[in-house]
Amino acid sequence: MFLHLVVAANFAELVSVTILSRHGQRTQMGETIYYTPDKDLMQGHLTKLGMKQHLILGQRLRKHYSATNIFGDSYSPSRIYARSTNIPRTLQSAVSQLSGYFENGNGPDNSTTIPIQTEVNDEDYILQAYVKCEYVAKSVQAFRGSPQYVKWEEEHKAVFEQATALVGIPINSTNVEQLNSELEFKALDVPLTDIEQQVAKSVSDASTDLWKLAFNISDPRYERGLNGMIFGEFFRSNPAIDLQNHNKPHQRTLHTSQAYENSYNVRLYSAHDTTIFAILHSFKVDITHIPKVASAFIVELHTEKDGAPYFEFYYVVNSTQDASRPLASDMTQLTPKGCDNAKCPVSTFQKAWENQTYLHTNLHTYLANDCGNTQSYVPDPTVIYKGGKTGVVFGFLTVTAMLVIAAMWMIVMTCVEKVKKSKQGTYQKLSDQSETSD
Numbered sequence: 001m002f003l004h005l006v007v008a009a010n011f012a013e014l015v016s017v018t019i020l021s022r023h024g025q026r027t028q029m030g031e032t033i034y035y036t037p038d039k040d041l042m043q044g045h046l047t048k049l050g051m052k053q054h055l056i057l058g059q060r061l062r063k064h065y066s067a068t069n070i071f072g073d074s075y076s077p078s079r080i081y082a083r084s085t086n087i088p089r090t091l092q093s094a095v096s097q098l099s100g101y102f103e104n105g106n107g108p109d110n111s112t113t114i115p116i117q118t119e120v121n122d123e124d125y126i127l128q129a130y131v132k133c134e135y136v137a138k139s140v141q142a143f144r145g146s147p148q149y150v151k152w153e154e155e156h157k158a159v160f161e162q163a164t165a166l167v168g169i170p171i172n173s174t175n176v177e178q179l180n181s182e183l184e185f186k187a188l189d190v191p192l193t194d195i196e197q198q199v200a201k202s203v204s205d206a207s208t209d210l211w212k213l214a215f216n217i218s219d220p221r222y223e224r225g226l227n228g229m230i231f232g233e234f235f236r237s238n239p240a241i242d243l244q245n246h247n248k249p250h251q252r253t254l255h256t257s258q259a260y261e262n263s264y265n266v267r268l269y270s271a272h273d274t275t276i277f278a279i280l281h282s283f284k285v286d287i288t289h290i291p292k293v294a295s296a297f298i299v300e301l302h303t304e305k306d307g308a309p310y311f312e313f314y315y316v317v318n319s320t321q322d323a324s325r326p327l328a329s330d331m332t333q334l335t336p337k338g339c340d341n342a343k344c345p346v347s348t349f350q351k352a353w354e355n356q357t358y359l360h361t362n363l364h365t366y367l368a369n370d371c372g373n374t375q376s377y378v379p380d381p382t383v384i385y386k387g388g389k390t391g392v393v394f395g396f397l398t399v400t401a402m403l404v405i406a407a408m409w410m411i412v413m414t415c416v417e418k419v420k421k422s423k424q425g426t427y428q429k430l431s432d433q434s435e436t437s438d
């Protein structure tokens with residue numbers, strides 16, 4: 001009872017919670033090296049365990065915040081917002097996590113049915129800037145040819161040999177990260193042998209080192225390109241934060257969406273290890289492993305008694321299959337740069353991160369300055385846009401009507417050309433989407 005009261009007091013001024021989580025356990029992508037769970041499922045899809053992990057994460061979140069009214073007793077569209085990358089496993093993770101938010105859902109048989117917004121992958125700068133932002137992608141590519149990379153490869157020869165001996169096919173810099181994932185997934189299904197545990201540890205350390213080098217964020221432009229838009233999400237419309245109307249979302253984030261005009265209390269972003277890793281790196285967290293499946297980064301927005309807003313940031317390190325384990329026992333509190341302690345006034349954060357953060361109104365600036373010119377997103381030449389067919393319907397038209405139509409056609413084509421210019425890349429094929437991030 002006493003504990004409960006303490007928690008309630010702590011949360012008295014909680015305004016909103018933003019959860020950015022990695023998808024749960026998935027099947028393999030590409031050729032299996034060593035282990036794949038649920039072989040019968042499609043590649044890269046969420047496994048049943050992956051669904052369970054997110055269902056349980058959702059339940060633990062609800063319990064953790066139960067002393068507040070942040071989730072509400074039942075789903076309300078003005079309270080809860082969910083967004084996912086446009087990839088099956090993250091969408092499935094979002095569905096699963098949202099099902100854990102309420103004891104009695106809003107759907108038939110008490111199921112939970114909550115809309116999930118998504119964005120075409122080529123325009124998802126919030127959750128997938130790692131691959132979509134040209135400057136970021138080029139920096140990562142350049143890293144693969146750098147002396148640091150060669151050094152990393154040299155230093156990990158023994159790890160590759162040890163791993164090769166275990167799995168029976170050559171393990172090197174190109175597939176060590178995949179083996180790391182596969183061992184992570186296997187450990188969730190069956191206990192690893194001693195040798196497997198050893199290899200899992202060294203392969204995890206090697207992959208984590210590699211990522212730390214690749215996500216080297218001492219270049220402000222790189223950091224902005226990678227994280228700028230998602231940092232902007234922390235400031236999305238909320239009465240507790242007055243941003244002089246700078247918090248209006250850009251249209252581009254809305255075209256599939258429930259309008260982002262409400263003061264959401266809970267916002268779920270379903271994404272990837274890369275998304276979380278980049279943020280942790282920006283936060284200067286001492287990262288010991290690549291974010292595990294169903295791990296999460298959490299942003300709490302509180303207000304002081306006088307109404308002054310402040311952030312608290314947490315990293316949910318471990319997911320678990322135990323719904324009764326308190327979430328707090330797996331949460332590590334983070335202190336962002338610029339803040340004296342973990343309780344970081346919004347104005348302090350905003351000032352300290354002014355060069356890293358993009359608000360939605362600045363999408364064009366972001367694209368032009370930090371992600372390269374949007375014109376450079378040329379469609380894949382192998383993809384041909386098959387528009388509607390023009391039928392032969394002119395036989396009965398009078399000359400006048402044809403002239404009017406011709407004039408209208410020219411106007412329309414001019415517009416189409418403009419739209420094409422500004423939206424190049426929209427027709428890029430999506431089939432390779434699941435290969436670009438984990």
Ligand SMILES: *[C@@H]1O[C@H](CO)[C@@H](O)[C@H](O)[C@H]1NC(C)=O
Pocket residue numbers: 104109110
């Ligand atoms: C739905 O929840 C209500 C309230 O807890 C309960 O009475 C009812 O039996 C549940 N229905 C189903 C189909 O589980």
Ligand SMILES: *[C@@H]1O[C@H](CO)[C@@H](O)[C@H](O)[C@H]1NC(C)=O
Pocket residue numbers: 169170171172173174175
């Ligand atoms: C890694 O090994 C694979 C075969 O397993 C090979 O195709 C690839 O070229 C190797 N890459 C490097 C960088 O050695």
Ligand SMILES: *[C@@H]1O[C@H](CO)[C@@H](O)[C@H](O)[C@H]1NC(C)=O
Pocket residue numbers: 148213216217218219
């Ligand atoms: C990190 O980036 C800085 C500046 O961009 C560069 O000087 C440094 O060599 C990089 N470090 C690594 C390990 O790539």
Ligand SMILES: *[C@@H]1O[C@H](CO)[C@@H](O)[C@H](O)[C@H]1NC(C)=O
Pocket residue numbers: 317318329330331332
């Ligand atoms: C996560 O789990 C590992 C191993 O089970 C444990 O050592 C570690 O302390 C846990 N971390 C947190 C923050 O609970």
Ligand SMILES: *[C@@H]1O[C@H](CO)[C@@H](O)[C@H](O)[C@H]1NC(C)=O
Pocket residue numbers: 351352353354355
């Ligand atoms: C942001 O960049 C400007 C221009 O380089 C610099 O003057 C300012 O100190 C930077 N702000 C922070 C908080 O680092």
